[in-house]
Amino acid sequence: MSSYKIEDTNDDTLPLSERYKLGLECYQKKEYKAAIKHFTKIIKKAGPGKDMMAVLEARAQTYYLDCQYDNAFSDAHAAIQLNTTSARVYLTAAASMGKMKMYGPAMSYCKSGLIYCEESNHYTVRSKLESIKVSDCATLGMGTTFFGQLSERPRPLLKRINFSHLADVKPSDFKLIFLRLNQMRNLTSLHFRYCPSVTKKVLSSIDFSLMKNLESVDLSGCMVDRVESGGVALINIWRANSHEIQLKELICDDHPETLFYLWPQLNTPYGSQIRSLKLRCCELPNQAMRVQPPWSLNNQHHNRRIPAETLPITWSAFPQLEHLYLDGIATEKTLMTDFTHFDDVYFEPLPSSLKSLSLNNAFALLDQALVDWTLNTWSLTYLDLSGTRRLTDQAAIHLIPRSRNLETLVLDECISLSPQMLSQWVQACLSLRVLDLSRTMADNRTLKSLKHSLAGIHTLLLNNTRVTGSGVLQLVMAKVEDQKPNQENFGLDASTRSNTVSGANVGSQGHSMSSTKTRIGGGYINFYQPLKELSLNNCDKVERDALDRIRVVLKPHRTTISYHFK
Known part of the structure; x- marks a missing residue:
């Protein structure tokens, strides 16, 4: 498998501040080699005598995560010579020397880092420092040193x-x-x-x-x-x-x-x-006992009978709940009931204060349970249903009215949704910023129906879908041609046009974008947002020629395009 990564790293006219942001974006995406190139260009272009402490610190961490420990220590040491007070730099230097089995100097840097941690009222001990040891004695590690200093007073x-x-x-x-x-x-x-x-x-x-x-x-x-x-x-x-x-x-x-x-x-x-x-x-370990949920009271394998008064499970105990994350994974080796029995118990709807809902890998979550849970969730701005394979069109119809204010919609691996339902769902999201349709039934017909609702989207993930290069190209060209939509196109009068708001929206990928939205009825219609990220990994029907044309169209917007050829 070869990688075809489109990223503008050779533009020498790019301001240093913008290049630093690109480097941080690559770092967050775990594209360490690309991030190192950005940070290196900044240091070379700035020249000697410039304060490069932040850039050196960022490049040192990137070198460490890229397993270039000698370079990581060099950058960390250079930042320390600039009288940095960042504990992270000292700990990065210590971790790098620990990886190179230089335990004595590593502990010296580590102790200095802990002092700066104390001054900033923030202690952090991470797993990457476990291997730093004063001697070959396995019982004396980073944790013991930390506890010794913390318990002194x-x-x-x-x-x-x-x-x-x-x-x-x-x-x-x-x-x-x-x-x-x-x-x-x-x-x-x-x-x-x-x-x-x-x-x-x-x-x-x-x-x-x-x-x-x-x-x-x-x-x-x-x-x-x-x-x-x-x-x-x-x-x-x-x-x-x-x-x-x-x-x-x-x-x-x-x-x-x-x-x-x-x-x-x-x-x-x-x-x-x-x-x-x-x-x-x-995932259950092999030696773990077979777990049954409390509501399967009549299961003969369940040796602990849960009193009936513990049911039903409700959400009334969390009237101020805003963010809910539930993740269930089943394995082939060990039986795990996961969310299988949700339909056997009455569930009170989630509180109306909920703004973010993630139900990842709920492969056995039934339609009716999901509909009941989201009955009052009209304020949702983030919805992640990754791995909910049994989510059907019948349940999605009930979720669409509650998706009006969504800014992030993740439907990764929702394989039971039809292309028509995917299109209808996305069109109902008037404030959408991030859309993930990876490993779904999305195809060119879906893209055609989405052309007029993608004005505000800045992140589009279509990995492992059936879209073709020509379909994506038509979608991208339609989005670029609609760069400056006119408010009259929406049939707005003067009073409605004045009711515009500007704000910053952050998606699940960490992108921050300023936007302009016009309120119509109960929701918002987005004006044009440049596409910042387009992912087409493992899309077998996307040809290289079409991808090159997409690159040309999106180059003025500095869009990051990810594609892997098999």
């Missing part, structure tokens, strides 16, 4: 702590830190991501009622959300939340038991302040 000004992938820290070390946490009353964020030593017993040593400013807790991959605890360890958090703190975000990823067994605890008044809820059921 209380740090009352510390606001955010993020423990990530600390597998080398013992439960006794965590207990010592948790005693210190009780003195850190200004904490707003406390994340324990994939720390197997954080058990229910260890977590119980934290007095959450003292942390009145706590807003975000991440218990992903910890032992607290295993079946044996049944979510009991979270009761202290909820009770403190009901009177003292105002928890706004809870994340419990990567354990299939989380979604099934935490519902009784989540479904209480303790979650009234929650605005963001993220629960993910990931």
Whole structure:
């Protein structure tokens, strides 16, 4: 497979600020070699004597992620020589030297980085630093060094702590830190991501009622959300939340038991302040027990009978919920019921305050359940139904009226939707910015019906679809020709034309665009937005000649076009 990537990197007239933005965009898309080219051009064009601290820092991180550790250390060291106070630069230098097995200097840079972390009231320990060790002793790693410095004395000004992938820290070390946490009353964020030593017993040593400013807790991959605890360890958090703190975000990823067994605890008044809820059921390990959801009460394999009073599952406990993310994955080796039984239980509709809804990989989510859930979601601006293979046209018809204000619509792998329904759905989204139709039944007929509704879209993903090069070319040309639509084309009078608003909209890919929208009735009609990203990966019917013509048409708009030839 060869890659045909269209990206304007050789334009020497491009301003340095614009090239820096392009480099950051490539970095966010994990296109590290392209990002390095941008940052290198900036440094060469600026010449000596210029303050290139930010560019050196960005290029050092990019070099590290591209596994060029010697270059990463060189850039990080150059930034340090410019008297940088960024802890990230020191940690990047430490991680690079650790990869090159120079553990002594690595720990020196690491300690300096932790000092700057303390000054910025933000401690972050990431998995890429696990391999940094003072000696060959595997028990003495980055986590132990960090805990040693953090536990020396209380740090009352510390606001955010993020423990990530600390597998080398013992439960006794965590207990010592948790005693210190009780003195850190200004904490707003406390994340324990994939720390197997954080058990229910260890977590119980934290007095959450003292942390009145706590807003975000991440218990992903910890032992607290295993079946044996049944979510009991979270009761202290909820009770403190009901009177003292105002928890706004809870994340419990990567354990299939989380979604099934935490519902009784989540479904209480303790979650009234929650605005963001993220629960993910990931792949079951081979040694894991077979999990059955609480509502399958009569299943003979389910050895724990859940009381009937835990049903039905409702959303009334989250009246202020704005962002909901649920992810369920089934594997071939292990049976996982996932969302299979949603149709067997009555579900109260999601709260009307919901603005962002993601139901990823809900392969068995039935139509009626999805329709009931979205009954009151008229304020949705973000909808992601990736992997919902059983979503049919009958259910989509009910979702279309609620999609009027959508700015991001992701239908990746919704293979049961017809091309006609895809067209009708997108045409109903009057404020659309990002559209993902990858791995759907979209074809040229879909594109033809979308031509007049794509004025505001700046990101279009058509990977693994049946579109052809000629169909995409006609769509692109129609969009470019309609660069400056006239308000009279929409039949607006003078009073309506004056009712325009300008704002910034951010899509799921991280693009920020200013736009002008005109209000008509209950929604908005978008004026022209240049296409910033077009993805046609694995579109077998897109010819190279047509792709070259698309490149010529979109070149003035600096559009990034991704295409992979098989």
